[in-house]
Amino acid sequence: MNPSGERPILEARGLTRRFGGLVAVNDFSFSVHEGAIHGLIGPNGAGKTTTFNVISGFYAPTAGQVLFRGLDVSGRKTSALAAMGLVRTFQGSTLFQEFSVLDNVRVGRHLGARAGFVSRLIGTDRLSEREADAKALETLAFFGLQELAGEPVSNLPHGHQRMLGMAVALAAEPRVLLLDEPFTGMNPEETRRMMALVRRIRDRGVTIMLVEHDMQAVMNLCDIITVMNFGALLVEGAPETVRNDPAVIEAYLGSIDGAGHAS
Amino acid sequence: MPTAGPAGSIRRAVWRLRLVFLFAILAALPYLLSYSQQEIAVLLVINVLLVCSYRLLTLTGEWSLGHVVIMGVGAYASALLAKQFGVPVPLSMLLGGCMAAAIAALLSFPLFRMKGFYFLIGSFAAGEIIRLIWKRFTDPFGGPKGLKRIDPFPNIETGFLSIDFYEPVNYYFLSLVIVSASLFVLYRVERSRIGLTFHAIHWQDRLAESVGVDTFRYRTLAFVIASFFAGIAGGLYAHYVGAVNPTRFSVDQMVYVLVWAVVGGTTTLHGPILGVVVLTVINEIVLRALGLDTARPLIYGAILILSVLYLPNGLESLGPRLRARWRLWRSGPAAGGGELA
Numbered sequence: 072m073n074p075s076g077e078r079p080i081l082e083a084r085g086l087t088r089r090f091g092g093l094v095a096v097n098d099f100s101f102s103v104h105e106g107a108i109h110g111l112i113g114p115n116g117a118g119k120t121t122t123f124n125v126i127s128g129f130y131a132p133t134a135g136q137v138l139f140r141g142l143d144v145s146g147r148k149t150s151a152l153a154a155m156g157l158v159r160t161f162q163g164s165t166l167f168q169e170f171s172v173l174d175n176v177r178v179g180r181h182l183g184a185r186a187g188f189v190s191r192l193i194g195t196d197r198l199s200e201r202e203a204d205a206k207a208l209e210t211l212a213f214f215g216l217q218e219l220a221g222e223p224v225s226n227l228p229h230g231h232q233r234m235l236g237m238a239v240a241l242a243a244e245p246r247v248l249l250l251d252e253p254f255t256g257m258n259p260e261e262t263r264r265m266m267a268l269v270r271r272i273r274d275r276g277v278t279i280m281l282v283e284h285d286m287q288a289v290m291n292l293c294d295i296i297t298v299m300n301f302g303a304l305l306v307e308g309a310p311e312t313v314r315n316d317p318a319v320i321e322a323y324l325g326s327i328d329g330a331g332h333a334s
Numbered sequence: 335m336p337t338a339g340p341a342g343s344i345r346r347a348v349w350r351l352r353l354v355f356l357f358a359i360l361a362a363l364p365y366l367l368s369y370s371q372q373e374i375a376v377l378l379v380i381n382v383l384l385v386c387s388y389r390l391l392t393l394t395g396e397w398s399l400g401h402v403v404i405m406g407v408g409a410y411a412s413a414l415l416a417k418q419f420g421v422p423v424p425l426s427m428l429l430g431g432c433m434a435a436a437i438a439a440l441l442s443f444p445l446f447r448m449k450g451f452y453f454l455i456g457s458f459a460a461g462e463i464i465r466l467i468w469k470r471f472t473d474p475f476g477g478p479k480g481l482k483r484i485d486p487f488p489n490i491e492t493g494f495l496s497i498d499f500y501e502p503v504n505y506y507f508l509s510l511v512i513v514s515a516s517l518f519v520l521y522r523v524e525r526s527r528i529g530l531t532f533h534a535i536h537w538q539d540r541l542a543e544s545v546g547v548d549t550f551r552y553r554t555l556a557f558v559i560a561s562f563f564a565g566i567a568g569g570l571y572a573h574y575v576g577a578v579n580p581t582r583f584s585v586d587q588m589v590y591v592l593v594w595a596v597v598g599g600t601t602t603l604h605g606p607i608l609g610v611v612v613l614t615v616i617n618e619i620v621l622r623a624l625g626l627d628t629a630r631p632l633i634y635g636a637i638l639i640l641s642v643l644y645l646p647n648g649l650e651s652l653g654p655r656l657r658a659r660w661r662l663w664r665s666g667p668a669a670g671g672g673e674l675a
């Protein structure tokens with residue numbers, strides 16, 4: 072899997088997560104290497120979102136470990152992981168709906184805009200805040216959203232909201248970005264633009280792991296794909312290998328609503 | 335975003351003018367009131383701080399039922415520090431605020447494991463435990479009878495100036511200064527990135543957490559700041575009335591704070607102020623005049639229901655709505671009525 076032999080930036084070892092009797096993620100292991108676009112696919116209910124939730128600290132693993140930048144970070148708080156450079160986006164348009172577009176990204180600059188309590192009160196945080204605003208606008212410009220900076224989020228069409236979700240995450244300056252279904256609900260044109268943006272984010276030095284149902288997008292975009300089924304690893308490899316693997320085809324055909332995605 | 339340019343500076347000037355005007359009215363007010371109305375005005379000013387500090391906590395989306403008890407923590411602490419340790423009163427009030435903040439910091443560990451309804455119930459339970467402690471331990475809290483003969487705010491006696499804070503007018507001005515300063519701090523907190531973060535936690539705590547906001551820390555921060563100012567309000571109350579007891583900080587009183595906040599609205603800083611002022615005026619002038627004092631809980635309940643039904647965004651939404659209606663009326667009926675929602 073790793074021709075250069077260097078240590079992976081993100082790694083899961085025997086990751087398990089139970090909900091009562093249900094084993095959502097079962098002894099699952101994978102490695103993500105720096106600079107990769109790494110796909111995580113699988114039929115509905117395979118445990119992809121749960122895997123993201125465990126990696127990003129929303130749930131503690133029932134067993135197993137998550138290693139980030141060589142450190143065991145299992146069970147650490149989400150905010151602490153974000154401070155280390157591991158940031159995730161959400162399925163659907165999870166945004167601060169009542170905020171303006173710019174304020175959404177300003178919250179994303181939380182870690183970059185540090186100031187003490189008193190300095191906030193007396194306004195001596197002005198310099199760092201101005202810097203944060205500039206960075207936020209720059210991030211919006213990267214997604215072509217700068218003209219909408221003052222708009223309330225609720226006025227944005229769905230595709231723009233998805234991009235804004237990514238802008239909020241990118242504003243936190245992650246080293247690894249976890250994208251949960253970034254293309255869902257987008258039209259083909261929006262998907263194409265989004266794919267180009269994901270590549271550009273990677274070219275800026277951000278490692279990307281993404282969950283996605285749009286197979287064409289996944290096959291085009293990813294350097295390596297991990298397929299999971301029933302919470303466990305099914306197959307891992309380059310897009311061509313995975314596409315033609317009989318076990319993968321069977322898993323998708325066998326699942327009730329996954330059949331349409333496999334074509 | 336701060337508005338730059340001439341439009342922004344005009345708006346700022348208008349705001350300053352309004353504030354000067356407001357303070358002029360507030361300065362003239364006690365001289366238009368009777369002695370007993372002056373006493374009510376003092377309590378009203380204290381209640382403004384109580385409800386505004388409560389609003390800061392609600393910015394993070396959590397509604398507590400313990401805020402009045404936290405005010406009581408400030409009141410008891412300041413009273414005891416003055417009575418038993420001879421701490422000078424203005425300093426004891428500050429320490430009372432700190433005590434309330436410290437208790438809030440401790441309580442946040444169990445309480446912020448819960449959210450929404452569970453937090454509400456948890457905060458109620460925590461408040462009742464504190465009240466039980468006051469009732470149970472006669473030494474030093476005085477038991478169910480509470481503390482009496484609490485040291486008053488010291489008079490100012492210099493050669494040419496002499497202010498007796500036993501006079502409601504003078505205590506009114508003292509409270510006005512302390513409460514205005516406190517409101518200014520609360521305003522600054524909300525306008526800063528801290529306020530943005532509070533709102534962010536309210537609307538999407540998971541997203542906030544995922545970009546590095548330690549939501550537990552920020553919820554605690556909101557609770558601690560809100561409690562500090564509730565404690566200050568408690569200190570102001572204790573050294574004015576001269577007595578505190580556990581019943582004064584019971585959940586009945588908390589219901590009034592909730593009604594003020596809901597009727598006024600919590601979107602803006604002036605919403606809860608409108609709520610407490612309007613309801614106090616109704617209560618003290620209208621109800622008293624009609625001899626309906628004893629029906630207060632009933633009438634408050636009715637007002638709450640009516641406001642939730644007909645003014646769901648609170649009194650604070652009345653101004654903008656009336657202004658919109660006025661503009662519509664001026665531009666003539668031809669402009670259509672689709673704008674009023």
Ligand SMILES: Nc1ncnc2c1ncn2[C@@H]1O[C@H](COP(=O)(O)OP(=O)(O)O)[C@@H](O)[C@H]1O
Binds near residue numbers: 090115122
């Ligand atoms: N918080 C939860 N409580 C109970 N069961 C859950 C929870 N989250 C996910 N699950 C279950 O875990 C399984 C995997 O879900 P999920 O990770 O969302 O799958 P995917 O994202 O691959 O579609 C599903 O059976 C789902 O019902």
Ligand SMILES: [Mg+2]
Binds near residue numbers: 119120162
């Ligand atoms: Mg999912």
